[in-house]
Amino acid sequence: MHVVATAGHVDHGKSALLRALTTMEPDRWDEERRRGLTIDLGFVWTDLPVEPPTDQPSETTADVLTVAFVDVPGHDGFLPNMLCGVGVVEDVLFVVAADDGWSAQSEEHLEILSLLDRRCVAAVVTKASLAGPDRTAEVIEDVRQHLAPTSLGDAPVVAVDSLTGEGIDELRTVLVDRLSDPPAEEQDHAADATRLWIDRAFTIRGAGTVVTGMLEAGTLRVAQEIAVVPRGHTGRIRGLQALEQPIDRATAPMRVAVNLTGIEHGDLNRGDVLVDRGQRSRDAPSDALDVQLQALPQAAIGRRGAWHLHVGTAVSEVQVLPLLEDLEPGTSGPVRLELATPLSVRAGDRFVLRDAGRHRTAGGGVVLDPAPDRRQRGTERRLTHALVLEELAEAADPHIRTRSLVDAHGGVRARSQVTAVLGTEAVDADHLTVIGDHLVRPDRLAPWTEAAVSHAAQAPADRALDPSDLFPVARAAGCPPPLTTGLIDHLVGTGALRRVAGRIVHPDHAERYLVARAARRTRFVDALREAWLEPPDPTTLAEELRVPSFEVQAMIDDGAVVACGPLLFVPDAIDAAIAGLRAGPGQDGAAFSASAARQAWGTNRRCAMPLLDHLRAIGATSFDGDHHTVTSTS
DSSP, rough: EEEEEEEEOOSSHHHHHHHHHHOOOOSHHHHHHHHHHOOOEEEEEEEEEEETTTSSSSTTOOEEEEEEEEEESSSGHHHEEEEEEEOSSSSSEEEEEEETSSHHHHHHHHHHHTTTTEEEEEEEOOOOOOOHHHHHHHHHHHHHHHTTTTTTOOOOOOOOOOTTTTHHHHHHHHHHHHTOOOOOTTGGGSSOEEEEEEEEEEEEEEEEEEEEEEEEEEEEEOOEEEETTTEEEEEEEEEETEEEEEEEESSSSSEEEEESSSGGGGGOTTTEEEEEEEGGGOOOEEEEEEEEEEEEETBBBSSSEEEEEEEETEEEEEEESSSSSOBOTEEEEEEEEEEEEEOOOOOTTOOOETTTTEEEEEEEEEEESSOOOOTSSSHHHHHHHHHHHHHHHOOHHHHHHHHHHHTTTTTTEEEHHHHHHHHHSOOTTTTTTTEETEOOOHHHHHHHHHHHHHHHHSSTTTBBGGGGGGGGHHHHTTGGGHHHHHHHHHHHHHEEEEEEEEEEEEEHHHHHHHHHHHHHHHHHHHHHHHHHSSSOOHHHHHHHHTHHHHHHHHHHHHTTTEEEEEEEEHHHHHHHHHHHHTTTTTTOOOOOOOOHHHHHHHHOOOOOHHHHHHHHTTTTTEEEEOEEEEEETT
């Protein structure tokens, strides 16, 4: 499917042209038909025959090219609806009436299409029979001159009369030729992350919620889990339709109707975006955008004034914050837009900015960063940020763009954000370091590294640090709290620090620490062995021998000592305790009391009870509520 939007001045015959091309009625509302005036978007379609190549047999069946048209209003009072239509469609039919010629809304629509970088598949001069051949030829030349300096300049111009059918077949041929030969730089939107801009939401009895819109990127399929942003609703696709026919799968670019479950139609509006449920974080709404903004020749753009941002099918009031200075008419520059209504926007989205007070298009441009750093304050920081954005706007190399995106956040940025902006997996530029899930510039990483490594170097050589001991040190050096764990992992990975049994030491201390740790371990185990079945409190013993608690836990974990409730025993003592019971009160399966076990072991109740509990837990003894018994498997 190819999708084409109309554009042009009011009453220049856009709707009549689509009726002639498709035999369908684009005006959906009774009021539109009564007044003969398009108010909202209209949708019609047709199959255009594609003749087989001349070198194929004559009996070869001709293919068809399916074209869906989006009819937009030409009246300036309904320009927001026009922007909703052309905001998500790349190809347009530009319509100028031969009797009226180039008009006010012809000019504004051309400005909008140029700002959006749309492709004109054809410029159509309508009402040719009414105007006569001389006037029609004059308007054709005028249209060519207006389009020439813009992105629409390569469009062929076709004269038609929608009522008599004059020129309609020629226009069909032009459409087939142009749509069958897309620009070389046109990307494969089907491979992108799914996004459908919603332009209508309604309910159908027996079916439930339905949304329609332009599937701009990716695919949709029946039973797919979806989310609607920025509202955050989630649901599932019950059914899909294209051109009023049910389909199982929709692939961009395509106009599609989506029947949803789990979402009420009243919770949806024009301007919402339908995405795959797994994409919610990538397409999270933003209330600020960094953009490259182009002011039209007749418009100055700055902090003062009321502005409306139009992107996709969405609109929001915005505050314009130039990073350098206000834009003079006809100039461009990096700008921060702060949105009154958060929107889900992607880098590379093109937009239009309108003067809300004068009801005129003022400029437009491209989104550079949909999740900018909000801390750009001060003249010097704004200047630096502006230079970074200018580099981002001009760069095509993904390494340079990655670096610029990280620079735009002060040298530290989540890889997921970079991935979302680039539209592909983030490229790890050579001079950036991956810390956790962030990309970090060397000048930001250096002080964190210095602080953590210095702290480890100043610690006693025979002691190790818990990784968390380094967190406040790194934070004090400017490391964001979410990156502290990743920083320690990075320093261990590069050899700047050593990890020993989960602890951190400076590399110069590692050998001495291991020797000291082994000596402490020997002293601790020997003390427990000497105490045998009457061990001291392990915490007190560890303090006396200066053995850290994590080293005690390591001895438990590797079986050097055995934890019996609050006490620790050496494994040989446990074996001796079982042997003592088997040879004493528990001989030949006899039942015995806790007191008898204590006496057989020659220990006190403080030690006997935890030891009995442990023996029962490991299955060496059993307990019936009154007496203990040595098991046959002990």
